[in-house]
Amino acid sequence: MAGLSALGAAAYATPALPKAPRKPPRLKTGDVVGVVAPASAIDGEDSVERAAWWLKGMGLEPRFGPHVAGRYGYLAGTDEDRAADLNAMYADPAVKAVFAMRGGWGGARILPLLDWDAIRRNPKLLLGFSDVTALHLAFARRAGYATIHGGNATSSWRPESWESLWRLAFAADVPTLGGPAGELASGRAGRTIRGGTARGRLLGGNLTIVSTLMGTPWLPSFKGAILFAEDTNEAEYRIDRMFQQLRLAGVLDDVAGVVFGQCTGCRTTEADYNGFTLDQVIDHYLAPLGIPAFTGGNIGHVSNQLSLPSGALVELDADARTIRLLSPIVS
Structure with a gap:
């Protein structure tokens, strides 16, 4: 299947982390945030509309990856497509953070295809949970800065979820x-x-x-x-x-x-x-x-x-x- 060949031994070389990695920028009202589907396929346009509704309600402007509604079997597009969307968000200076649409399965498949140099050079908060755990752990190993294990873009952002996100990402608080x-x-x-x-x-x-x-x-x-x-x-x-x-x-x-x-x-x-x-x-x-x-x-x-x-x-x-x-x- 697509992408599996990239999982060979050559992908296992671990680069040295910077001694003091820069922190991602705090989020502000009006910021553009990327939205990607790194794992399972979403449920259709309703999911895109739901994600846009939640993120705009947070005062953010969502920018969806071109393959966010893709499908390749049970995945949201090929490994290469899903990785390309994430890489593009970290290369785009206008994007201030990146939300995952959902979990499921598939995040681990794209780890060798990510541009870790760009991810380290351009610190941005990554947000999501469930299968997104694979990305959080890889970021901890390869990027060196913190991410946010919390709701996905399509989650129900109840008060506890939103308040803790706001304090971490917007207020730069130590809750x-x-x-x-x-x-x-x-x-x-x-x-x-x-x-x-x-x-x-x-x-x-x-x-x-x-x-x-x-x-x-x-x-x-x-x-x-x-x-x-x-x-x-x-x-x-x-x-x-x-x-x-x-x-x-x-x-x-x-x-x-x-x-x-x-x-x-x-x-x-x-x-x-x-x-x-x-x-x-x-x-x-x-x-x-x-x-x-x-x-x-x-x-x-x-x-x-x-x-x-x-x-x-x-x-x-x-x-x-x-x-x-x-x-x-x-x-």
Whole structure:
């Protein structure tokens, strides 16, 4: 299939990051923002209109990539087309940030096709979640500046999502995110597994995608990091399998703290099911680590999800169940 040949060993060379990468610019009313579809195909013109409605409501002017409504099987165009749209947005000085239309699957396929030199030279916030995790992690490894793990362009931008985005991207603020109020809004109360505070680089996202990138040159180092994870529609044994992969790869031994957000629809509904609950699976992996950890943050496939500063230095407070940004991610 198109693009797969680019996944060869030659693509694995990792360039040295700048010693002090520039921060992306803060967003302002009237700014042009790029909109791309790096993964699965969108649902048609209604999705484009929905994205335009939300972004204009934020005071932004959307500029859609030429292949945003494309289709190649279940993907939004060929790997080359999807990568070309993203590359064009980072090369265009008029574009101040880039939103993903949706997740699904496909972001990892375009990583070797991206112009990482241009992405490093032209820092711009990348926004999205779910499959967009592949891009967030690759940006943390290859670009060195923070991105925003939050709603996609077609998401429902409820108050918690918008307020956290505004504070991070527009106000250049250093907010404390999360806590019981956000948990209640997401419908699942949080739970502290082990109390305490920890500082580190906030890395993670969709657990399926994090595990997919294990053993590849696109994954940043998790040494001393704060790991955050979420997922959707995964049975308990699959969450178990992915956490075991992280443990065998040494990631869980490396991190300084963990927050597991929402796992929407991650529950076996069979009447005779007698296996582990999701909480039991999570406790099995996180409790023995002896580091600050909690679950239930409004992170993931929920309508009021937080916008998180992926790749930035943060402080996790497992007792308060919050994440505090230590310095602005925009200039």
